[in-house]
Amino acid sequence: MKLLARYLLKELVIPLGVWVAFLFLLLFVMQFLRGTDVLLGSAVTLQDMGQLLLYLAPHFLMMALPIAFLLAILLGLGRLSEDRELTALQALGIGPVQLLAGPLAIGAVLAGLMLLLTSTAEPWGLTSVKGFVAEIIKKNVVGDVKSGVFYEDLSNLTLYAETVEGEERRWTNVLLYDDREPSSPLLMLAHNGQVNTNTSGQVLTLVLGDGEAHRANQTSSAYSVVTFQKGEIAVGVEGSMGRRNRFRSPKEELTPVELLQAADEAERTGGDARPFLMALHNRVGHALAPLSFALLGTPLAIGRRQGGRAWGYLFTLGGYVLFYLLMRLFEQMGQQGKLPVPLAGQLANILFCAAGVVAMYRVNRSGTVR
Template structure:
């Protein structure tokens, strides 16, 4: 079966769009990743981080970064692609041959619709999954870094109310020799744990490190009295909480973005059943769905800017960057109103796209009436 060949005009405009789109998306993807990396340097530059950890983080963050970079990359691609056609007078030539502005605009609109479907699919499936994996992975890396920071013969005091000491540290096997742990989490009765050997495994879910101890004793003293107890053991297990460290160092947490649309609706139902407001979850649900309309709204806004006169087009690049910032400011403002229950959640999701889409449509109608200026 042979696919029908696209018209020459469509193929030409499509080529002018897709190449800049790819370049802008790659650039923005790398820029956003560098920004995320700088936020998490305390974790990602830890003593126990491996290249495999770094690669997994890139893979898990990719859907989230694509959801962020595709719409704005598409807007800039429209300005660069159609703007170049205008700079070289190719738009005037096409219009003089009978092409209409709407015929030129249909390609960006179709591409915007296709990108919207892709963004919606990523935001509904791959992005929540990736962010959940990032949360788990970063917690594991933080726990591995804690282990990697324990030096032989040096007291480790970075954990809240805990002091660790090991005379010898075997990082490959995860074994500590001649272990001392001072546990002051219960200030009324602090514990001193001494053991001949400790085995640590940072893998697994949760915010605690389980240390298996062998041949040791536990000293417990009461601050308010004179009681002092000593217990000996052959095998034991000590849970070292690293919750504070994880909360302090994990800058990759995005609670609502980690939920799929179905999970957001379930969370809203649970909140309603518990007598709480479901507005935050319903707002997040509708904002998530509305992300699929963002590329289309940007197409409606960007095409008339790119097809304007040279002076207006130069101003259009600045307007586009300002529009991108304004779009997310408007979106965030509406989202705050929706979260507070002051605005219907469905309107919160649609409002930014409706505002920018309507403004872009007005610009396009104005352009078709006035005509393209050389």
Template sequence: MSALDRYLAREILLPFGAGLLFLTQLLLATQLLSQGDVLLGAGASFRDLGLVCLDLLPHLMGYVLPVAFLLGAVVGVGRLAEDRELVALSAAGLAPSRLVRVPLALGALASAAALVLSLQAEPAGLRAARARLDDLIKRNVTSEVRSGTFFEEIPDVTLYAEKVQRDGWRHVLVSDRSDPAAPLLALAEGGKLRPAEGGTLELVLTRGEAHREELAQGEYVTARFRQGVIDVGVGQTLEERNRLVGSPFELTPGEIVRLARRADAATPPNPEEARRWRTFLHRRIAGPLALLAFALLAVPIAASRRGGRAFGYVATLLAVVGYYAVLRVGEGLSQRGALPYWLGPELANLACAAAGLAAIALTNRRGAGAVR
């Protein structure tokens, strides 16, 4: 690597790192606010907050890396243009296109890292974040029971405890309407909620009596117990509070391929579903490859910024918005079968790369006069 390449790489990496840090913090703050009722609940701690942030990082990087890289490359090369260093390089016989290989090399490295994040780290991180949020929701539910207050956050269950202590509740009333044909009313001296297998909670009651009305038979049953356990389903609560439930980005490439094959092998076959999954897989691949397409755009944008630094920022914003607009259009065309499932998600990369190559050729032909 020549001294010029190392110099340009340093100019790009500093704003790239700053943009990556800023945008990541911005997206993390957005995610945390959207789950604030869970992450800031009574059962959460700073450790839980930090672990959820770490789990979400690979997913957020898929959105942040391309934008931060394009911004860093435009700012880095643009700094050379503002200080007339590009004019000096052109006068020395180096065409502006000579600078493209540095953003391309950096883009290739970042793209390889982004592919690993998208196809391996992202599914694992999202699954860990979802499981952690599920656990927090259960702990919050347990911690939200207050003395002398009816608690109705669990579907079909009403809890009342005269006194809530660290080791449990005292003088507990439970109304369980999960089975409409046989509603249950339980009165107990003590009780508490604890996690159970299968993602549910168990309500453990001690020294009490249960009243169940069998509506179909017209019977009323009463029983005393020393210890009773009621399974409390919290599936609906988890789905309502955990925004990560059902995210397709949890799926690994192998799982996506199996879903597509399953749709093909269904009776009758479901080609639309299979095409949708295959398009989604290529969408996961197309995102990281955007760094290569953006690398081709960076030098022309920075080298022709007659409007000063503001031009570079505006052009970067327009390039990013245009890229994701074409990406969504191409993805929709592939899902409808208008384009092959591999082509639609790559349409934005191809269009961006073609625009970058055309702009590089134009900038190269104009020479030093293209740089103001």
């Protein structure tokens, strides 16, 4: 039995590693394409890309591990079924139920790993990447402002500098048009200026010197002019840059303890605690998905007909999409109070486990020969 266990583990672990690597790379490429306006800026280096990958790795693993595990079961046990090895094992008295132990063991390990990731590394990574991308955007502004070219990547702000000089990228003869308040736009003209990148958080500061500010009121004929020696314009990176920082979801940045604290705070202030509790239970449900996938995927793989690999992959991907849709559906029902929050977080797993038990019962009765 130990030899059989090692053989089955080899058949599952190798394709699992291949699928995780493939899906991890695919997710990173998709995220990269979504953020090309940030990640292809003039200030981005290979070190920045590596740091970004480190921050996003826990989130990508949380997304890749369940479907990679389901595909590994299909590929590993499915090959044994197609090569009639499962028929030989059945002739030796080893039935489908005994083959379930290996996938369940790997599923338990993956579930434990995902619970650890979603409780610690994933919130840390998503929180870190928000500030990291904000800093990249700030550095891009410094490098992307060119002499004699209008810079319009800042939403509702237009910047022009006659010359950009030195390593500190100082500007001379600067024009800044601020249309963030359409009813009273602001025009600033200055002899010099530059970007202050030493600010923390989601704020970028444009520092202008020796100039004047013109403000017009569209609802009246009022027009004001103010001269200044030094003026600063604060720009919110996240809100004022066309939503270029798209690398996080707010509740995913919170640890389970922080979600419980937020729920408690919402209850004490008369708010709705369900969204925070639902986010916590939904996260736990997603982390436990490998167990339900093991229970459902094993009978589907060993009971697959000859030559049905393509249909098997299609069915596997369809099953994962169905699981995701059910998770979102039950999440909405939990937030609306139509289902108890703990049940809503685990109901997709419960349904998949029930389907797996039925499928295993049918395979066990009929055998593995097809």
